[in-house]
Amino acid sequence: MFETPGAVMHAAEQVRDAGYRRWDCITPFPIHGIDKAMGVTRSRVPRFSLAGGVTGFATGMSMIWFMDQYDYPLTVGGKPFFSPLFAFPVSYELTILFTAFATIGGMFLLNGLPMHYHPVLNYDKIRRGTDDQFFIVIERSDPRLNPENTRALLEKAGGRDITELEA
Amino acid sequence: MSQATELPEASAAVLAEVNPAVKPRAELVAHGRSFSWITEKICGIAEEKTPVWWWWCFLSACFVASFTVAGITYLVSTGIGVWGHRNPVNWGWAIVNFVFWIGIGHAGTLISAILCLLRQKWRTSINRSAEAMTIFAVVCAGIFPVFHVGRVWYAWFLFPLPNSNYIWQNYRSPLEWDVFAVSTYGTVSVLFWYVGMIPDLATMRDRFASVGKTIRARLYGLFAMGWRGSSRHWSNYEMAYLILAGISTPLVLSVHTIVSFDFAVSLIPGWHTTIFPPYFVAGAIFSGFGMVLTLILPLRAIYRLEDLVTQYHIDCMCKIILATGTMVGYAYAMEFFIAWYGANPNEGFAFINRAFGPYWWAYFIMVTCNVVTPQFFWFKSVRSNTALVFILSLFVNVGMWFERFVIIVTSLARDFLPSSWGYYTPSIVEIFTFFGTFGVFSVLFLLFIRFLPIMAIAELKAVTPQADPHAHGGGGHGAGPHADTKTREHY
Numbered sequence: 001m002f003e004t005p006g007a008v009m010h011a012a013e014q015v016r017d018a019g020y021r022r023w024d025c026i027t028p029f030p031i032h033g034i035d036k037a038m039g040v041t042r043s044r045v046p047r048f049s050l051a052g053g054v055t056g057f058a059t060g061m062s063m064i065w066f067m068d069q070y071d072y073p074l075t076v077g078g079k080p081f082f083s084p085l086f087a088f089p090v091s092y093e094l095t096i097l098f099t100a101f102a103t104i105g106g107m108f109l110l111n112g113l114p115m116h117y118h119p120v121l122n123y124d125k126i127r128r129g130t131d132d133q134f135f136i137v138i139e140r141s142d143p144r145l146n147p148e149n150t151r152a153l154l155e156k157a158g159g160r161d162i163t164e165l166e167a
Numbered sequence: 168m169s170q171a172t173e174l175p176e177a178s179a180a181v182l183a184e185v186n187p188a189v190k191p192r193a194e195l196v197a198h199g200r201s202f203s204w205i206t207e208k209i210c211g212i213a214e215e216k217t218p219v220w221w222w223w224c225f226l227s228a229c230f231v232a233s234f235t236v237a238g239i240t241y242l243v244s245t246g247i248g249v250w251g252h253r254n255p256v257n258w259g260w261a262i263v264n265f266v267f268w269i270g271i272g273h274a275g276t277l278i279s280a281i282l283c284l285l286r287q288k289w290r291t292s293i294n295r296s297a298e299a300m301t302i303f304a305v306v307c308a309g310i311f312p313v314f315h316v317g318r319v320w321y322a323w324f325l326f327p328l329p330n331s332n333y334i335w336q337n338y339r340s341p342l343e344w345d346v347f348a349v350s351t352y353g354t355v356s357v358l359f360w361y362v363g364m365i366p367d368l369a370t371m372r373d374r375f376a377s378v379g380k381t382i383r384a385r386l387y388g389l390f391a392m393g394w395r396g397s398s399r400h401w402s403n404y405e406m407a408y409l410i411l412a413g414i415s416t417p418l419v420l421s422v423h424t425i426v427s428f429d430f431a432v433s434l435i436p437g438w439h440t441t442i443f444p445p446y447f448v449a450g451a452i453f454s455g456f457g458m459v460l461t462l463i464l465p466l467r468a469i470y471r472l473e474d475l476v477t478q479y480h481i482d483c484m485c486k487i488i489l490a491t492g493t494m495v496g497y498a499y500a501m502e503f504f505i506a507w508y509g510a511n512p513n514e515g516f517a518f519i520n521r522a523f524g525p526y527w528w529a530y531f532i533m534v535t536c537n538v539v540t541p542q543f544f545w546f547k548s549v550r551s552n553t554a555l556v557f558i559l560s561l562f563v564n565v566g567m568w569f570e571r572f573v574i575i576v577t578s579l580a581r582d583f584l585p586s587s588w589g590y591y592t593p594s595i596v597e598i599f600t601f602f603g604t605f606g607v608f609s610v611l612f613l614l615f616i617r618f619l620p621i622m623a624i625a626e627l628k629a630v631t632p633q634a635d636p637h638a639h640g641g642g643g644h645g646a647g648p649h650a651d652t653k654t655r656e657h658y
Binding site: 009025026027029033035045046049053063064068072074076077087089090096099100101103104106108110114117121126127131132 | 201202203206327333334335336337338339340341343344347348351354355358359362366369370372373374376377392393394395396397398399400401402403404405406407410411414415417418421425428625626628629633634635636
């Protein structure tokens with residue numbers, strides 16, 4: 001447990017440099033620069049967004065072509081049955097709609113949410129992690145985890161109230 | 168290239184010589200409030216016992232909303248004729264109200280999306296309630312076109328669903344574009360609002376859980392999706408939020424553009440102009456900020472939120488109203504200029520008629536409210552007088568309603584054939600239905616205040632000075648716990 005964003009960030013740097021892999025920080029708000037301190041790479045959410053956007057645009061164009069040109073052509077005001085020009089506004093909106101869903105879906109997928117139970121929630125002070133305290137969690141499955149060394153590392157990094165939790 | 172490399176040195180020398188005064192950035196959270204103070208303040212609003220004023224407001228809002236319910240029930244059971252629409256004005260208040268409410272919504276998206284991209288950190292105090300306003304405004308807006316179709320039980324024909332006639336929608340019509348624009352806008356606004364709220368719902372879940380209110384904790388927890396504030400999650404979350412902001416920006420601009428296409432793509436003089444899309448968007452943002460102020464200022468007073476919505480926030484909003492109001496004024500002038508310069512007699516007549524014809528009074532109200540009112544915001548003394556800002560924001564709302572009225576009704580009432588000219592007055596059913604939407608809006612907004620975090624708690628914490636991990640001089644990388652003791656002492 002740490003009390004300031006600065007403290008948790010330095011500690012994160014030390015945990016990263018000690019070579020831990022399966023660990024995490026719990027913070028009430030996103031701390032600027034902690035990704036780097038933790039060695040977290042750039043988020044992969046944009047790939048989902050791009051896929052969603054392309055699908056949305058293609059859906060819009062092909063839907064309108066199918067309906068107005070192929071399935072039931074209807075002359076209205078002597079205009080062409082299909083033109084990408086008038087199909088554009090609808091395809092544009094569908095691009096945005098699909099991108100939004102893909103982005104949010106991708107975020108949930110990458111984060112593994114919803115996950116209503118997590119061992120970290122067994123820690124009695126964890127509820128303050130959405131209020132004003134900062135935590136570092138190292139999972140037992142981390143190959144480098146060694147109860148004494150890890151505790152010493154976290155203590156040296158300025159952590160207080162270091163606790164072992166049952167998964 | 169050489170210029171670019173020389174510039175920093177040169178400017179450093181100049182800076183040393185002129186020695187400019189350091190102008191500190193305005194504090195976004197006043198009085199150095201701590202993280203837990205922010206949590207306590209915002210969550211406390213939803214956690215406290217329901218205040219008496221809330222019940223009074225809620226019951227009056229329900230009463231007002233019943234006018235919409237009554238108006239619509241009467242309309243559906245009798246027929247569209249109970250509205251005052253008849254030749255030549257078939258787009259009366261229904262479309263005026265639709266455009267009005269959709270426009271109101273735009274400030275919410277502007278605040279959450281465009282200001283996010285522009286890194287305007289002052290948005291954090293107002294974005295949550297502004298987004299809520301957007302969604303509720305879209306709900307109110309949606310009522311009108313859906314019932315304006317006449318037989319509302321066929322409203323699903325608007326969407327590309329297979330039906331027994333085997334006929335599809337006409338995608339050559341801007342009205343169909345509008346269906347997609349508005350429904351996408353509503354959906355994406357809800358998603359954006361919800362995603363922004365997940366960490367705050369988790370905060371509320373944890374607070375309820377720690378005082379033993381299990382049922383409420385479970386309920387908030389359900390919607391918080393098990394959020395636990397993991398930094399790895401925050402990384403994906405922030406990226407997703409940024410992308411949502413990035414796509415909502417073209418979305419909000421496109422929605423009112425497409426709404427304006429409903430008019431601009433037609434051949435009616437006064438509607439058939441290319442200035443409509445930017446003019447509508449500016450007007451929408453103008454009216455939306457008016458509504459944001461109308462809502463935020465009472466909230467700020469009731470819940471003593473002065474440390475979170477500071478004078479700086481109000482100043483910023485007033486300045487945006489001033490800028491967009493002036494743009495709208497420019498558009499009014501430019502429309503007249505083009506009508507004259509274009510030398511089309513029908514177009515010229517439409518504009519002379521707009522300002523001096525039978526609806527001169529509406530035009531007068533529109534110009535007074537939209538062009539004259541915002542000019543008061545040039546003065547700091549006006550911007551810092553909260554009561555006056557509130558009153559002026561009401562004028563903005565009124566003015567923008569009249570703008571849509573003027574555009575829609577004046578052009579239709581003077582058709583191409585003088586024999587079909589008419590004068591439109593709304594029926595009492597229309598008036599009731601519109602009046603009631605303010606109740607619908609208020610009911611939704613009051614429920615929002617009561618049950619959800621009205622400000623983005625996590626984002627507010629992130630803009631406080633103590634949230635910066637490098638805060639206070641040497642407290643940066645590698646400085647160790649020592650720097651943090653200093654930081655703690657300082658704050």
